[in-house]
Amino acid sequence: MKQENASADFVSALPNIPAAKHLSEEQLQTFGARLTEIGQRYMDSRGPADERYIRRVIAAQRTLAFVARIVIYSGILYAPMFFVGAFLLGLAKIIENMEIGHNVLHGQWDWLKDPKIHSSKWEWDGVCPSKQWQRSHNYIHHKWCNVVGMDRDFGYHVLRVSEKQEWKPVYLFQPISNMLMAILFEWGVAVHDDKMGGLRTGETTIEEARPSFKRLFRKIGWQVGKDYIFFPLLAGPFFFSVLLANVGANLIRNLWAYAVIFCGHFPDGVEEFEPSDVENEDKARWYVRQILGSANISGGPVLHFMSGNLSHQIEHHVFPRMPSNRYAAVAKEVRVLCQEYGIRYNSNNLPYQLFTVWRKVFRFALPPRTPQNPATQTP
Amino acid sequence: MASSLLNSSVTRVSQWLASPLRPRQYLELLNPLWAEQSCGRIEKIQRETDNAVTLVIRPNHRWQGAVSGQYVRLGVDVDGVRHWRCYSVNSAQRPGDETFSVTVGRVNGGRVSTYIQDTLRVGDVIALDKAMGDFVLPTDATAKLLFISAGTGITPMMGMLRSLRDSGIAADVTHLHFAPTEKDCIYFNELNDFARRPGFNLHQSLTREGGQHFDAALLDNVCPDWAERKAYVCGPEGLMNAVRTHWQNNELSSQLCEEVFQPVRAEVPAGAGGTVLFWNAGSSTEGAGDKPLLEVAENAGLLPKHGCRMGICQECVVTLREGQVRDLATGEVFGESGETIRICVCAAAGNVTIDL
Structure with missing residues (x-):
């Protein structure tokens, strides 16, 4: 397709987006319409099998969480069980946060019309209140994905992962802040709110941010009370062992969530955009931006499940309300369509994607080389 | 005292342990x-x-x-x-x-x-959901009753009849029931058992086997003292209208108790909008069939909570009280009362009431 468009009278629909400037307006619109058709076909076919899937996953997750707590206490009799229990609880928390919580909060299961599995009612197992996260994630991140200065998740206001972000001396420390984000991931998510963030920049007043803080402190109270006070207290003299096991479980969840989520938009090959790129953006252009701004993680069914199917990040960004159990199937069609239209479809295994993210963290910690002096540029 | 204190603190701690779920969400497994x-x-x-x-x-x-x-x-x-x-x-x-x-x-x-x-x-x-409605027996056990039902409209009457039977009250009841054929008569045998009880006067009209439909003459004939009775009616729209009109004409509406079937939904012409009532704001306005309810509300001076304005973020989800809406992305018309809708991508399809 790229070759066909080499003719002199070709007008690009997306002249400012290098990875898609080979598309004419007509091609772009057909691409968009075909993508909408694919999504609609999957949405129309939702049915009892999908319902069974989510109910079973929820029941299995709750059972696992319960068993994990028991296994942790069995560490009182046989110490290695503290480690096994922490690991199981970590798994339970990962499944709850990713395959269940994240996806329910996107409204992927609202069509069941069951208030027990509904985006407006769900509260997840993490310190960030669901409502707060829904706003910063579903709205600001998903709508303005990878638009530097608009998508607050791009670098999380802590990291510089693109030359489009202006360099500041504080970024010299970003290899360390990146590591802290991985370890404290749930806490990072919790304080990453536009109202609270606005305090720092002066965009919001303390009064405006007060409700967000109140909600956050209440949620922190429940989460800390549960994992770091009440469950350890039940173990009596083994308080600290259970506390450590719970800290370990949360750490396992934090590291895994960090890895999956950082691989969604920061690996090599994803595009970043300028606010001017999204002026008068229509649905087809929005699709192209979501695809170019996202990256998939390739792997088997276990990886997809444990990542909450966020390994299909491209499909999730194109169809955020599609039930996650359908992403694997729809991905095949999206990939073929992208190939047909010459739109880059970024997919690679987890170690590779993570390696390129970390490479960026180190590379962009340093100030850009001055473009005025080409002699200093390496070939 | 001490045990209730213990009880409530056990409840509190178990809620903490189960959070963000509730303890019962584990029990229901x-x-x-x-x-x-x-x-x-x-x-x-x-x-x-x-x-x-x-x-x-x-x-x-x-x-x-x-x-x-x-x-x-x-x-x-x-x-x-x-x-x-x-x-x-x-x-x-x-x-x-x-x-x-x-x-x-x-x-x-x-x-x-x-x-x-x-x-x-x-x-x-x-x-x-919890049981509701006042289509129930009067508190005065000696009141004379008149039941008028058609088809499955007999079901609430059956509840009242069974209650009377079980409590041993020999109430004075006239029951006028309409059904197309004997085969369609629910509780046929049980009704005939009732008919043998003193004080119970049953008149069944099989309308497809030559039986009459409801009219004033039939009523006078079957139940001459109908005006003295507390009356109950349940059935299709036609029967309800006929009975309601008759009681209104005789200025006896206060003695008539009605139970409607699932409301019949008026067919909405393709693309049509309707009047939008914002329940908690208490105001209403016209909403075009192709205009998102979010914009309709904003034009009416309201400021509903919202986010992306493209249907992906769930910030603008509100409860639909009545009526139906059109999904502007797919054209699908849908909605049952109590359902949640995204007002940034749904328009009115006929008259709707929403809770902002």
Whole structure:
């Protein structure tokens, strides 16, 4: 397709987006319409099998969480069980946060019309209140994905992962802040709110941010009370062992969530955009931006499940309300369509994607080389 | 005192331990009836006619009881999707027995009634809402009663009749019932048993076998003292209108108790909008069939919470009280009262009421 468009009278629909400037307006619109058709076909076919899937996953997750707590206490009799229990609880928390919580909060299961599995009612197992996260994630991140200065998740206001972000001396420390984000991931998510963030920049007043803080402190109270006070207290003299096991479980969840989520938009090959790129953006252009701004993680069914199917990040960004159990199937069609239209479809295994993210963290910690002096540029 | 203090602190700690879930969300894994929400197990399914079945339902701990003749909303999952429908409680209240029954008639093309007839099994658990309505026996046990019913409209009357029978009250009841044929008559045998009781005067009219439809002459003939009775009517729209008009014309509306079937939805012309009532704001405005309700509200001076304005973020989800909406992305017209909708991508399809 790229070759066909080499003719002199070709007008690009997306002249400012290098990875898609080979598309004419007509091609772009057909691409968009075909993508909408694919999504609609999957949405129309939702049915009892999908319902069974989510109910079973929820029941299995709750059972696992319960068993994990028991296994942790069995560490009182046989110490290695503290480690096994922490690991199981970590798994339970990962499944709850990713395959269940994240996806329910996107409204992927609202069509069941069951208030027990509904985006407006769900509260997840993490310190960030669901409502707060829904706003910063579903709205600001998903709508303005990878638009530097608009998508607050791009670098999380802590990291510089693109030359489009202006360099500041504080970024010299970003290899360390990146590591802290991985370890404290749930806490990072919790304080990453536009109202609270606005305090720092002066965009919001303390009064405006007060409700967000109140909600956050209440949620922190429940989460800390549960994992770091009440469950350890039940173990009596083994308080600290259970506390450590719970800290370990949360750490396992934090590291895994960090890895999956950082691989969604920061690996090599994803595009970043300028606010001017999204002026008068229509649905087809929005699709192209979501695809170019996202990256998939390739792997088997276990990886997809444990990542909450966020390994299909491209499909999730194109169809955020599609039930996650359908992403694997729809991905095949999206990939073929992208190939047909010459739109880059970024997919690679987890170690590779993570390696390129970390490479960026180190590379962009340093100030850009001055473009005025080409002699200093390496070939 | 000490034990109640202990009890409440155990509850508090267990809530903390289960958070962000509730303790019952773990218990319901063992038994769905231990859920926090009101629900019930199907104990028995009894076929009444080819097109009607009676469900005996055992409700869980959340059930607050029902008075015979009231209606209860059942939440049935059809192909994974929950649908709510109202049915009349037709069992007598029995002390110490929480089970109640409803009879479900087949509605042509009705998703829920068809599912209940053909697919629902004993042991299945369905969601319940609390029983509501004042279509119940008067507190004055000596009042003379008149029941007028057609088709499955007999079900709430059956509840009242059974209650009278079980409580041993020999009430003075005239019952006028319409059905197309004898085969369509639910509770045919039981009704005839009632007919042998003193004080119970049954008149069945089989309209497709030469029986009369409701009119003033028939009423005067079957029940000359109708004006002195507390009257109850339940049936299709035609019967309801005829009876209502007759009682209004005689200025006796206060003695008539009506129970409507599921409201008949007016067919909305393709693309048409309607009047939009914002329930908690108490204001209303016209909403075009192609204009998102979010914009309609904003133009009316309201500031609903919202985010992306493209249907992906769930910030603008509100509850639909009445009417239906059109999904502007797919063109689909949908909506049952109580359902949630995204107002940034849904427009009015006919008159709608939403809770902003």
